[in-house]
Amino acid sequence: MTDLTKQSLLDKVKIPADLRRLPESDLRALADEVRRATIDTVAVTGGHLGSSLGVVELTVALHYVFNTPDDRLIWDVGHQAYPHKILTGRRDRIKTLRQGGGLSGFTKRAESEYDPFGAGHSSTSISVGVGMAVARDLLKRDNHVVAVIGDGSMSAGMAFEAMNNAGAMQSRLTVILNDNDMSIAPPTGAMSSYLARLSSDKNFLKLRDVGKQISAHLPKSVDRALTRAVEHARTYVTGGTLFEELGFYYIGPIDGHNLDHLLPVLKNVRDTDPGGPVLLHVVTQKGKGYPPAEAAKDKYHGVNKFDVVTGAQFKPKANAPSFTKVFGQSLAKEGEKDPKIVAVTAAMPSGTGVDLFEHVFPDRTFDVGIAEQHAVTFAAGLAAEGLKPFCAIYSTFLQRAYDQVMHDVSLQKLPVRFAIDRAGLVGADGATHAGAFDVAFLGCLPNMVIMAAADEAELVHMVATAVAHDDGPIALRYPRGDGFGVEMPQEGVPLEIGKGRIVRKGDKVAILTLGPRLYEALNAADQLAAQGISVTVADARFAKPLDVELVRQLASSHEALITVEEGSIGGFGSYVLQQLAEDGFLDRGLKARAMVLPDVYLDHDSPEKLYAKAGLDTAGIVAKVLSVLGKAPAVAARA
Template sequence: MGQSKTPLLDQVRVPADLRRLPPSQLRQLAEELRQETIDAVSVTGGHLGAGLGVVELTVAIHYVFNTPADRLIWDVGHQCYPHKIITGRRDRIRTLRMGGGLSGFTKRAESEYDPFGAAHSSTSISAGLGMAVARDKAGARNNVIAVIGDGALSAGMAYEAMNNAGALASRLVVILNDNDMSIAPPVGALSAYLSRLISSKSYRGLRDIGRQVAEHLPRPLLNAARRAEEYARGMVTGGTLFEELGFYYVGPIDGHNLDHLVPILENVRDDPHGGPVLIHCVTQKGKGYAPAEASADKLHAVTKFDVITGTQAKPKANAPSYTRVFAESLVKEAQKDERVLAVTAAMPSGTGLDLFEKAFPDRMYDVAIAEQHAVTFAAGLAAEGYKPFCAIYSTFLQRAYDQVVHDVCIQNLPVRFAIDRAGLVGSDGATHAGAFDVAYLGCLPNMVLMAAADEAELVHMVATCAAYDAGPIAVRYPRGEGVGVDMPEQGVPLEIGKGRVLRQGSKIAILSLGTRLAEAMKAAEDLAARGLSTTVADARFAKPLDEDLVRRLVADHEVLITIEEGSIGGFGSFVLHFLAHEGLLDHGCKVRPMVLPDQFQDHDSPYKQYEEAGLNARHIVATALKALGIDTAGSATARA
């Protein structure tokens, strides 16, 4: 057997093992950890660049602080793979984002070293402050450390938390992982020396004595002295903003230099003075892996790849992705109408709007990680006669719900919502699964809500959004590729609130909202083969509901099945409410709604997730047969 490529890392199963190493070996350990991260992600795919940027920081934090008693919170969590490797999960690291394997984010249920689950950005300081206050109330002494990126610091929630932390003055360590160089000047030896000096006990002690002396000065002199000291440090190190929020600022420091990181973290750990501290680390996303360093997005999210070349294994797509279809359709609408604008919250490539930006750079607005602002900003544009398309993932739009209700719907402003990642999302799991948008938008007065059944329908729905000026309108569509239908040259606006019948039958009716339509068609074939004549209809609109279509389906069939890629309280509930209200449930047709289960589903392949959810063709068949009282034991289980 050959010699191990990671001899030091092999000795580190948990951080306690790491803390037994001499400081001189930490650099080698970091290098081995970087190689293991690259190798693992080459097998599984996932987020790579962010993790490579925090390898040294991960090692330094676990070396200096007593995790898990000291709480370590990673903001978002897509940079946590190195953390997972050295916290007892190395033996499972090649199961990342796979069914039954490790989550791609931090997860409380997975490890005691993950004190707070994440996946959406800018929550770490709030959660950390909550833990710090809980610690103070319990009379404990452990540290709380939140690591947040400069991108995540573009969200208002981070500043709300810092403002509150400054006021409460609880001991909290925030590490700003700045990999954009957007804030920091070049980091050199002088900066490192000054950071080490101002984080030291002796400096903090002198500062404390100075403060005590200054307390006896008249208030104007006291305030002047305090500001002079803060601004003197701010001019040298750039931390005045954080000082104003009540944080003691240290930095900027080189986040890849363990000789700088370790002593500064030790100074902060041993500080007797308390209060919130912000350590500003400058790092390089993708650090130490040439293909990542050379890539524009630093290989932020990757499929499986070749470690030597960095070439990613891209499966051949049979159809364009819904995201791309949306973006190309929006470009066509924008060519016809100069009032069409695009708004996104730090996800230009994720929503496809990077394509729109190439075509219309002056009509695209990336507002950073600020979904609440994005929605109200779009409302302001709409109020002035423009046609803003607000492209936000389903689960990210949840963060702006009040703004959708208050600033858009109450004022009936024609903001267009393009809701990507609707339905289950595979390897990103529960945190990114768009299960709730039909329920949370469909209950709002003035909202028009569509779901695309395939990529051609999405083209027409983008055109419908562009043409509709009477109020807010939304279209939801899933992650991944379309189904391979013929694509229209141009989108044609749909009649609002009208569905379509794709297959006419007489006994069973399947009314689908969204991309379960293909499974509904398969189920109809199966049922027809059993001698059960089946109608398949595409609702197109969850709101307003096509009441004439629903009325016809109930009147002409023994069974009506509704199916959607959403939670309870959505489309099926709207249909049932209408039927009950109209007295159409009083006799005759049996109605069976099919929705996502009332649970947060773990990551897996999309097909397996829908299999687990009971929303594939065989489940539709079984639902129909059961409603008709036909024994399914033979047929349904044989097809499993």
């Protein structure tokens, strides 16, 4: 590994224009410095290390060959863009990555002109690239558009929809397939590099065009046969038949860590117009250049802060198991009792806890790749045949399958169980990954049941409730992070659908919570009691069907009713207010308020700071109650 104290190449590169002034002979050393800077940064901040290390040489080569930012460089997902940020004027702020007020962990338009499109979710880059290429053509510009997409992201239907469109439109676009899964054999040295250079060379393309001109004078059947034979012969050698059939000119595969291979091919791609879109297949290694990452099973895809020398991650000691772990363990226990239970996830088995079920029931676990739409409709098919599918998807990713949830599940009243991880705010991943909207977008769908676990024990019971519920779809939402250390049940017991619980009794103000804000409400009730205000705290458990009896009870016996939830406007609080309006409670002087997330996209920060900013912490709830009652908040309320 290069020692940054002895090398100053990176100090010379403030922006890519500086990079392009370096001789090619310096690029290898520069890449080593970028890799070291990336490792040193993520060791301090945490984040997506493996994917960023895998594209160091590719990032250097792309900025060296293409004239960014005039040439548009689009990173799919954006979690591999740390080297890109280092080279595009953000090195001095790179150690603020994923910290409050610092750089985003993904590409972000508002952050830099070198980020032409914001990301966070996968498989959008080719669609964006097609749009930018068409816009360039209409505006009579001549810049290049380059989209970099991983092999995992290529499993999404949206990527193929975009490729189909690009191939038909014939706009000039370069797609780089970053293949780091080794699912396609890696390049075999000099011969592979030679073939890639040959197929991307101007002379080869001219020869191909001459051949086309000659064959055009032959009978159409012969012309067609010759053209297909040439293309299939070339793609048989290189492996690009699928992409060729979609209308792309395929080049590769080439070694994505070998600058001697990358640079000439990228230059050929830049300088040669094949008459349509190009797909360059690059093979890379996740975690490249950092032995602990290379040796790890997950290649250090997402890591906490860590020791650079040993690679050991600094994980705070948990006082309780994570909600994700509790879900996975509970599902596995239920699976032992019911052979009809199956688990479906979209490329996130460990992130959702499905891997714990998979360890016990590998034949009943299905990872469909980054394909949330397919995951939901696949689960619907399983449910239609009498199985009990748990479709485990992050809240923010379930948004991508909304039509399937509505049309293929809810409309047909199929009993798909949606396990919604990362509900609420997620911290360092920021707005792209915040689970703010699921209650609102699911709650408006007929036949849907929505539960939210207040703690890890409740989650165990809600998994059992979902297993027992066969009368249509049901969703259980739970947050990222550790539980509260509550006593855990030996096994889950199904809850009565649509029934909440009173956790603390008072007589002046009622606080009705949905999900983990229950504990902030209980803390707030303690502080309010010290000021002589008696508070009832209730846990709704269900956003839908709403516990109408509980709502009426709270409304009729308290001066004020306040709902609290970790979700957007239009969710649980709206359902409660609608019920109160219909019952006439708002006509009779009840003071009703709904505490929700603010109607903005909240940037990355720690969850605690984000909830404080949103006014959904203990101090915020205390302040809201005092405001509703017309009392001045105590000075210590936000201490």
